[in-house]
Amino acid sequence: MLRYNAAQVSAMMKVCVLRIERFDLAIIATLAVLLSGIVATVAAGDRAGIGITDYAPRDLANTRTSLHITFNEPMDTTSAEAALMIDPATPGKITWTGNQLIFTPNVAWLPENSYTITVKAGAQSQAGRSLLSDLRWSFGVDAPKVVYLAPASQENNRVPDLWLVPPGAPDQARQITHEPLGVVNFAPSPDGSSIAYAANMRGGTTDLFLLIVATGETRRLTQCIEAICQAPDWNPDGVRIAYERIELNKNLPSVDAGAARTWIVNVRDLSTAPLFSESQLLGTLPHWSPDGSKIVMYDRNLGATVIFDVTTGERQQLDNYGGDTGEYRFDPSGTWLAYPRLIGIGQLFTTEMWMADFRDKSTHSLSGPDGTPVEDYTPAWNPADGKLAVSRRYLDGSGPTTRQVYIIDPNTDGATPLFVEDGFHHTAIHWSPTGDQLVMMRRPADNSDVAPDIWVYDQRTDKLTELVKDAYLPQWIP
Known part of the structure; x- marks a missing residue:
């Protein structure tokens, strides 16, 4: 030891x-x-400081593309919105999804312009950090294109499909759907990136599909067993589609069988449901208002156009027997609705164009002084100047007896012809997103057996040009 x-x-x-x-x-x-x-x-x-992880569009946009700017942390929205600069200046609406700022223009981007976007240094996050340097980029704008159904004649058992064509290059028309039984009708999305369309299915039913324009990819939106689902119309949010559903099941109660009702489908999760839970409320050929707060449709039980406010549940009824063609349209501001109304002039019945004013809920005729024997169809509001184009013919010979395009100023109700091409009917009119071109169907007035063609009128040159033969129901892809 x-x-x-x-x-x-x-x-x-x-x-x-x-x-x-x-x-x-x-x-x-x-x-x-x-x-x-x-x-x-x-x-x-x-x-x-803070960072920006993504932004779009980078190089080329269409006329209705929204700006998307994604930050790497939650932002002080007031500070971030104040830091956003657009040159040339463009009015629009800003919304947020998480850390992403979304700017949606109120007017179309112009194809002749190049736009420069700047997010200025100093934009602050909710944590107080700042963007230390400017982010700046530019993009151009692609000219809008025309989408339509062809062939119209359907000879040799050909069925109609969707086609796409640049107005300035008719030889570049190309088929973009290949449905075995054909396409019935369609609606381009608000930003032009996709098209919702109704296609015939076996057994006499019809379903909705979504086409991605850039890739050609399609996917089914509805499974309408023993029903016709058609006439899609997009909510401005680009997510919800209103459509018409007609039940074909003969075993249903008489109130349901053959009745047309408005349904809504969400393109993200494919959930779908009727707009109204009450079975007695009908609605055919629905259309959304520009802000998505209202839906207009025709109720055959009532013989009336019905405007439904989806935020308040209020229903406004416009008596107009004969309005089941879906010929009603909101103006770009959502202040007015142009709609057809069947009236009698002596022993003659005709369709006038009327306007509902949502400011005071008043209505009045747009078809001229009382007793003017005209027939108006296919209202189309110009997004640039807010004026209304209609397809009009005079029934007493005091004006063109074939359908010509007239421009109506909603503030004065004055009407002037955009052009007159006697011997032809001009219908299914639609303004381009920039408001300088009008696409239409045209066919000889003396031969209804001839298939219609598609023509474009250019306000800048005052020129009417044939675009496609044997085609119908043209619209614009923004």
Whole structure:
């Protein structure tokens, strides 16, 4: 056994204390280094500021594309919105989805312009960090195109499909759907990236499909068993589609069989449901208002056009027997609705164009002084100047007896012909997103057996040009 005297024990204790002190100092030093590193990292993070992880469009947009700017953390929305600059200046609406700012223009981007987008330094996050340098990029705008159904004649058992054509290059028309039993009707999405269309199915039913324009990919939106689902119309949010559903099941109660009702489908999750839970409320050929707050449709039970406010549940009824063609349209501001109304002039019945004013819920005729024997169809509001184009013919010979395009100023009700081409009917009219071109169907007035063609009128040149033969129901892809 080892024995230590008092001096040896004292010496060993001093060594242990010294070693413990050195160990504590090492630990303290290590902790200090770690703490300083953390402080430096936090300080560096503050100095680095916030980041923008994505933005679009990068190179080329269409006339209705929305801007998308994604930040890497939640933003002070007021600060971020104030930092957004667009040149040339363009009015629009800003919304947010998480950390993403979305700017939707109120008017179309112009194809002749190049737009520069700047997010100025200083935009702050909710944590108080700032964007330290400007983000700036530019994009051009692709000219809108015309989408239509062809062939109209359907000779040799050909069925109609969707086709796409640039107005300035008719030889570049191309087929974009290949449905075995044909396409019935369609609606381009608000931003032009996709098209919802109704296709005939076996068994006499009809279903809705979604076509992605850039890729040609299609996917089914509805499974309408023993029903016809057609006449899609997009909500401005680009997510919800209103459509008409007609039940074919003969075993249903008489109130349901053959009745047309408005349904809504969500293109993201494919959920779908009727607009109204009450079975007695019908609705055919629905159309959304520009802000998505209202839907207009025709109720055959009532013999009336019905405007339904989806936010308040209020229903406004416009008596207009003969309005089941779906010929009603909101103006770009959502202030007015142009709609057809069947009236009698002596022993003659005709369809006038009327206007509902949502400011005071008044209605009045747009078809001229009382007793003017005209027939108006296919209202089309110009998104640029807010005026209304209609397809009009005079029934007493005091004006063109074939359908010509007239422009009506909603503030004065004055009407002037856009052009007159006697011998031809001009119908199914639609303004381009920029409001400078009008696409239409045209056919000889003296031969209804001839298939219609598609023509385009250019306001800039005052020129009417044939675009496609043997085609019908043209619309614009923004």
